[in-house]
Amino acid sequence: MFSRLAAMTAVVLAMLAAPAFAAPAVTEGDVVVRDFRFQSGETLPELKLHYRTLGEPRRDASGRVVNAVMILHGTGGSGAQFLRPQFADVLFRPGGLLDPAKYYIILPDGIGHGASSKPSDGLRARFPAYDYDDMVEAQRRLLVDGLKVDHLRLIMGTSMGCMHAFVWGETHPQFADALMPLACLPTQIAGRNRVWRRMLMDAVRGDPDWMGGDYMAQPARALRTAQDLLLLAGAAPLPQQLALPTRDAADAWLDRTFPPAVANLDANDLLYQVNASRNYDPSPGLERITAPVMWVNSADDFINPPELGLAETFVPRIKRMTYVLIPVSREGRGHGTHTWAVFWQDRLAALLEASEPRS
Numbered sequence: 388m389f390s391r392l393a394a395m396t397a398v399v400l401a402m403l404a405a406p407a408f409a410a411p412a413v414t415e416g417d418v419v420v421r422d423f424r425f426q427s428g429e430t431l432p433e434l435k436l437h438y439r440t441l442g443e444p445r446r447d448a449s450g451r452v453v454n455a456v457m458i459l460h461g462t463g464g465s466g467a468q469f470l471r472p473q474f475a476d477v478l479f480r481p482g483g484l485l486d487p488a489k490y491y492i493i494l495p496d497g498i499g500h501g502a503s504s505k506p507s508d509g510l511r512a513r514f515p516a517y518d519y520d521d522m523v524e525a526q527r528r529l530l531v532d533g534l535k536v537d538h539l540r541l542i543m544g545t546s547m548g549c550m551h552a553f554v555w556g557e558t559h560p561q562f563a564d565a566l567m568p569l570a571c572l573p574t575q576i577a578g579r580n581r582v583w584r585r586m587l588m589d590a591v592r593g594d595p596d597w598m599g600g601d602y603m604a605q606p607a608r609a610l611r612t613a614q615d616l617l618l619l620a621g622a623a624p625l626p627q628q629l630a631l632p633t634r635d636a637a638d639a640w641l642d643r644t645f646p647p648a649v650a651n652l653d654a655n656d657l658l659y660q661v662n663a664s665r666n667y668d669p670s671p672g673l674e675r676i677t678a679p680v681m682w683v684n685s686a687d688d689f690i691n692p693p694e695l696g697l698a699e700t701f702v703p704r705i706k707r708m709t710y711v712l713i714p715v716s717r718e719g720r721g722h723g724t725h726t727w728a729v730f731w732q733d734r735l736a737a738l739l740e741a742s743e744p745r746s
Contacts, residue, residue, distance in 0.1 A: 411487045414440045418533030429515035436529045437502035439466045439494040442487030456541045457493045459548025465501030466494030477728035506655040512600025519667045523554045539563040545725035553669045556676035565742035566680045569725035575668035587613045591658045614649045623721030673704040681738040685713040685724040
């Protein structure tokens with residue numbers, strides 16, 4: 388383990404010091420789905436789904452796209468997060484594992500996130516109460532109806548996107564050649580994970596300034612509590628202790644970090660984003676997953692702590708499963724390890740090799 392950690396440390400430091408390369412071209416667009424029906428029975432006359440793509444689709448003799456990769460973001464994020472250096476400069480660089488010269492990379496914004504339809508567009512608390520099944524179905528409509536992609540070389544997902552990857556594997560087992568879920572568990576959200584989410588939602592709904600979602604200004608007390616919880620849930624204890632070894636250092640970090648983070652939140656959007664996980668539970672149907680799976684969690688993840696022992700109960704139920712737990716290290720990123728590709732790019736390489744379609 389120690390030799391692996393030393394090698395990982397060297398790679399992280401080298402990546403941070405490496406010169407930037409010319410970023411690949413990114414295309415942005417929207418697909419509008421008419422009369423989208425949600426699991427709740429609610430409908431939207433027009434559901435806008437925003438996306439980014441890198442590279443170009445390559446088709447076989449029958450016209451089927453054979454090189455498409457979809458990468459799914461976490462709660463509160465968007466497809467844009469995968470253009471950050473810690474992800475894009477590792478995977479999307481020339482010769483990288485997901486080089487856009489070879490792959491057609493699709494980065495959707497989920498329902499309620501980014502530039503896709505969301506409560507803050509105008510409906511506020513009258514926006515349909517979407518869940519993860521709705522989000523996966525919208526992703527499928529984006530691919531099939533909008534981009535004319537009916538098969539994927541790979542589905543990768545981080546955090547919420549990790550959970551979406553498990554839902555994809557069950558509901559559409561033939562759609563992707565491989566699945567790479569990062570930072571989640573394929574079971575109902577319960578225990579501490581549910582408690583902190585419920586605390587966040589209660590803080591929003593319990594703030595008088597929320598006004599049932601019809602606030603004129605953001606409910607400040609609710610968002611302060613929400614951001615407190617988000618900062619704790621995303622923290623990596625060992626690196627944070629090393630970086631903030633004194634009371635004053637910790638206070639100064641919080642004073643710097645907190646205001647811009649809160650400024651980017653919308654109470655309704657956040658409430659819906661967190662509430663979308665309420666009925667997620669793929670555990671009864673894990674045997675339906677047939678594609679090779681490379682499932683990666685990290686040992687310093689507050690949201691999915693390995694000491695629960697849950698992963699070990701699910702691994703034997705998925706036919707072609709490899710489970711990896713990234714150990715705690717000084718360079719760890721806690722729950723956010725999922726978007727620092729240097730920690731798990733070797734596992735992605737192994738998955739791509741193992742799932743390569745045979746002609």
